[in-house]
Amino acid sequence: MKRLLITGAAGALGSVMRDRLAPMADILRLADIAEIGPARPNEEIIRCDLADAAAVDAMVSGCDGILHLGGVSVERPFQQILGGNIIGLYNLYEAARAHGMPRIIFASSNHTIGFYPQDARLGPDCTFRPDGLYGVSKVYGEALARMYFEKFGQETALVRIGSCTPEPVNHRMLSTWFSQGDFASLIAAVFRAPTLGCPVIWGASANTAGWWDNSHLDWLDWSPKDNAESYRARLDAEQVRPATDDPMAQYQGGLFTQFPIYKENEQ
Ligand code: NAI
Numbered sequence: 001m002k003r004l005l006i007t008g009a010a011g012a013l014g015s016v017m018r019d020r021l022a023p024m025a026d027i028l029r030l031a032d033i034a035e036i037g038p039a040r041p042n043e044e045i046i047r048c049d050l051a052d053a054a055a056v057d058a059m060v061s062g063c064d065g066i067l068h069l070g071g072v073s074v075e076r077p078f079q080q081i082l083g084g085n086i087i088g089l090y091n092l093y094e095a096a097r098a099h100g101m102p103r104i105i106f107a108s109s110n111h112t113i114g115f116y117p118q119d120a121r122l123g124p125d126c127t128f129r130p131d132g133l134y135g136v137s138k139v140y141g142e143a144l145a146r147m148y149f150e151k152f153g154q155e156t157a158l159v160r161i162g163s164c165t166p167e168p169v170n171h172r173m174l175s176t177w178f179s180q181g182d183f184a185s186l187i188a189a190v191f192r193a194p195t196l197g198c199p200v201i202w203g204a205s206a207n208t209a210g211w212w213d214n215s216h217l218d219w220l221d222w223s224p225k226d227n228a229e230s231y232r233a234r235l236d237a238e239q240v241r242p243a244t245d246d247p248m249a250q251y252q253g254g255l256f257t258q259f260p261i262y263k264e265n266e267q
């Protein structure tokens with residue numbers, strides 16, 4: 001790839017993918033509303049609010065692939081979610097349409113389905129059960145991407161990420177963990193695939209205790225290598241396992257199911 005755009009590049013996953021994906025493109029274009037720091041060799045840095053249509057158009061221009069990580073990544077008041085996740089996504093897809101429809105990886109979330117109980121096993125076509133306004137914004141993102149695919153042929157991988165952290169840090173993550181290495185290999189596979197369409201992909205490692213079924217992806221040259229199970233003994237030793245009536249043990253979305261609808265002055 002000549003130029004790969006990573007939005008949200010100053011964030012947790014953006015910083016990791018900046019390093020891991022460098023070999024995938026001649027130039028990495030790194031964008032965020034926050035300070036990213038100086039460009040390294042073969043990098044371009046762009047300060048851009050996703051809610052600013054003209055800035056997003058310029059950000060997307062000249063890119064052949066987009067890893068879209070930017071936006072609000074946790075539960076927040078609606079006014080905060082609106083700019084990056086709602087208006088911002090529309091701006092991104094309009095810019096992509098104007099600039100040759102580069103393939104997009106959309107960082108969706110398990111919080112689109114967070115109200116499912118932990119004994120449910122989910123495939124790609126399950127009904128959405130979002131657990132908050134943040135989850136709803138990701139449902140909107142998936143629907144927007146799907147519409148641009150149906151109407152214009154814009155390809156997007158809708159990656160419903162579980163918990164992408166260096167290691168699982170609680171018992172819920174024995175099921176939701178997505179190792180950084182498995183996410184990086186998925187990104188490479190998505191950009192390598194001859195055709196993509198607009199598939200839902202569960203962003204999770206090969207966890208023995210996993211809840212999500214990716215067997216519809218047999219056409220994609222990707223299989224996750226890591227398994228949260230290897231951390232179970234350590235978690236059992238270091239933490240009390242949550243009780244069965246604890247939201248962390250009841251719901252796939254864990255504590256997100258318990259958050260209120262925050263108002264502007266609360267978060
Ligand atoms: P993060 O919060 O660390 O990074 C998000 C970045 O987006 C931040 O650097 C922030 O400055 C930027 N941003 C926010 N609003 C913006 C705006 N209006 N314009 C431009 N940039 C804006 O989140 P993280 O953990 O790196 O996650 C990346 C993406 O993956 C997010 O979209 C998140 O929803 C999604 N995701 C992450 C999961 C995880 O386990 N880390 C799980 C599920 C989904």
Ligand code: 15L
Binds near residue numbers: 073074253
């Ligand atoms: C997400 O969608 C969040 O972006 C991340 O911070 C974690 O909370 C993750 O889900 C999770 O459910 O563990």
